[in-house]
Every structure is written in C-alpha cells, then in structure tokens.
Amino acid sequence: xxxxxxxxxxxxxxxxxxxxxxxxxxxxxxxxxxxxxxxxxxxxxxxxxxxxxxxxxxxxxxxxxxxxxxxxxxxxxxxxxxxxxxxxxxxxxxxxxxxxxxxxxxxxxxxxxxxxxxxxxxxxxxxxxxxxxxxxxxxxxxxxxxxxxxxxxxxxxxxxxxxxxxxxxxxxxxxxxxxxxxxxxxxxxxxxxxxxxxxxxxxxxxxxxxxxxxxxxxxxxxxxxxxxxxxxxxxxxxxxxxxxxxxxxxxxxxxxxxxxxxxxxxxxxxxxxxxxxxxxxxxxxxxxxxxxxxxxxxxxxxxxxxxxxxxxxxxxxxxxxxxx
Numbered sequence: 245x246x247x248x249x250x251x252x253x254x255x256x257x258x259x260x261x262x263x264x265x266x267x268x269x270x271x272x273x274x275x276x277x278x279x280x281x282x283x284x285x286x287x288x289x290x291x292x293x294x295x296x297x298x299x300x301x302x303x304x305x306x307x308x309x310x311x312x313x314x315x316x317x318x319x320x321x322x323x324x325x326x327x328x329x330x331x332x333x334x335x336x337x338x339x340x341x342x343x344x345x346x347x348x349x350x351x352x353x354x355x356x357x358x359x360x361x362x363x364x365x366x367x368x369x370x371x372x373x374x375x376x377x378x379x380x381x382x383x384x385x386x387x388x389x390x391x392x393x394x395x396x397x398x399x400x401x402x403x404x405x406x407x408x409x410x411x412x413x414x415x416x417x418x419x420x421x422x423x424x425x426x427x428x429x430x431x432x433x434x435x436x437x438x439x440x441x442x443x444x445x446x447x448x449x450x451x452x453x454x455x456x457x458x459x460x461x462x463x464x465x466x467x468x469x470x471x472x473x474x475x476x477x478x479x480x481x482x483x484x485x486x487x488x489x490x491x492x493x494x495x496x497x498x499x500x501x502x503x504x505x506x507x508x509x510x511x512x513x514x515x516x517x518x519x520x521x522x523x524x525x526x527x528x529x530x531x532x533x534x535x536x537x538x539x540x541x542x543x544x545x546x547x548x549x550x551x552x553x554x555x556x557x558x559x560x561x562x563x564x565x566x567x568x
Contacts, residue, residue: 252351254280256516263537265313277375354480363447371453376400392477505536
C-alpha cells in the first residue's frame with residue numbers, strides 16, 4: 245500500500261512527488277504520458293532560477309530529483325479513483341490493475357486526446373502511445389505510425405524518424421498541414437511516408453499492437469497496415485470524467501480546490517492545470533503541487549493521530565462537502 249498516489253506526469257505531478265517523498269511518504273506517480281503539455285513547449289524562459297529550458301527537459305529534471313527520494317513511476321492511464329468505505333484510503337485503477345493508498349493528489353492537467361477507435365483502449369501502453377518524446381527510443385529500428393494533426397503530428401514524425409526504420413504519417417487529405425519549415429524537414433526524411441486519404445477503423449494485435457485496419461476515403465476500400473507502434477498526437481483536453489463522481493468539478497470540468505489544494509473529499513488534493521485556479525503557468529503548477537503535497541502529508545499523519553507540519557491542523561476548516 246502506498247501512502248500517496250499522484251495522478252499525472254507533468255511539472256505539477258513530479259513537484260508534488262518530490263515534496264511528499266522528502267517527507268518520508270511512499271509515493272507512486274501514475275501518468276498517461278510523461279511531460280504532458282510541457283512536451284510541446286520548446287522553450288520556457290520565465291521559470292525562476294532557470295534562464296531557458298525546454299518543457300520536457302524541465303519535467304525530466306524534476307522527475308530525476310524526485311526519483312532520488314525513491315518515488316515509483318508507472319506509465320498508465322487511470323480510469324478510476326475510489327474511496328474505500330470503512331477502512332479509509334483509496335483505490336486507484338490503471339490499465340485494469342488496482343493500487344491502494346492513503347491519500348491522492350490529482351495533478352494530471354490536460355490529458356492527451358484519444359483517437360476513439362476500436363482497440364485503442366486495449367493496446368494503450370502495448371504499442372499505442374501518446375508521447376513520442378517519451379517513447380520514441382523504444383521503437384528503434386521498428387515500424388511506427390503517426391495519427392495526428394498540425395505541428396503536433398509533424399513533431400512526432402520528425403522525432404520518430406531518428407529512431408524507427410519506417411514512419412507512416414496518416415492524413416485524411418492528400419497532404420500534411422503545419423509550419424512550412426517543420427513540414428519540409430519531415431518530408432525530407434527518407435524513412436517517412438505520407439499515407440493520404442486514410443482513416444483508422446481498428447487497432448489490432450494479440451498481446452501487443454500488430455496492425456491497423458484502415459479505410460481509403462476515396463474508394464472506401466479497407467486495407468491493413470502492419471506497424472509496431474501507433475503515436476496519437478491530437479492535442480490535449482481536460483479529462484476529469486473519471487473523478488466527476490468523486491470530487492466537485494466546475495462547469496469546465498476543472499476540479500474545485502480550497503486554499504490548501506484540498507478537494508471536496510478529505511484525503512484527495514489537486515494541483516496544476518486541472519484545478520479551477522485562474523492562472524495556468526508551470527511555476528504556478530509547481531507551487532500548487534508543493535502545497536498539495538504538504539497538505540496531503542499533514543492529512544495522512546493527522547489520520548494516524550500525529551501532528552503534522554501545521555500545529556493547528558485540527559483547527560483547519562472542515563472538509564468541504566461535494567456540491568456545497
């Protein structure tokens with residue numbers, strides 16, 4: 245059993261893991277992708293103390309710091325967070341497996357948009373990826389396919405071309421769309437091939453992804469494309485559906501939090517872009533994460549009858565009730 249499970253893989257999630265692990269908590273970070281929206285930020289110039297850094301590089305640096313304090317990281321998509329009646333605590337379900345913990349921090353920000361085709365859920369983490377920056381090295385000398393749009397898809401194809409022996413880029417039209425310079429760089433790669441007028445119908449395989457069933461939008465004929473990996477690059481959405489029945493969310497599906505990042509459920513905290521805070525910046529996400537981690541630590545030790553970081557913990561406002 246973990247003391248704390250953190251859902252997310254960006255600046256907020258790994259900052260929370262760093263602060264909580266340094267308090268001696270046993271921490272598990274579960275992330276659908278590592279880096280989150282930071283993967284698409286080439287340069288960050290307003291993070292205090294750092295003149296210039298790439299988004300993924302920043303997240304990786306914070307993760308490295310946290311791993312020195314023995315956090316565990318699992319790349320998987322969380323489908324449910326459930327409170328345990330009687331004994332207390334929570335059960336977090338990811339890719340069909342359950343993980344128990346005493347407290348939860350929701351720091352998943354905006355999550356990658358799904359392709360919404362048959363077989364996608366089954367092969368997530370088994371060939372279907374949402375982060376080329378994270379997983380490209382795993383497909384060295386293999387055949388991969390990119391389903392994306394604009395610069396997101398082009399960035400993924402360009403990166404994958406450095407590792408894979410073949411990169412198929414799918415398009416519903418006869419061309420790819422994006423920044424001219426990026427488009428030129430992608431199409432100059434000999435191992436990148438555009439597959440035009442194509443739509444994915446189904447993702448298939450046995451234990452891992454093996455092939456895609458496609459439809460030619462001109463002839464409506466079906467065809468099979470053999471591939472070892474599918475990289476979905478369709479942008480990000482606030483996907484708080486799996487916790488809507490657990491915590492209070494606003495009209496934009498953002499999680500409502502208090503001053504200490506607590507949610508409507510005692511023991512569940514939230515930080516970063518997924519919350520109803522007005523401003524969305526990496527440094528703000530980090531600050532909220534530190535607050536959430538310390539509040540989670542206080543909450544855990546208070547349940548054990550000990551005093552936490554705040555001497556007046558018992559005097560802190562009573563937990564808000566969902567919907568009130």
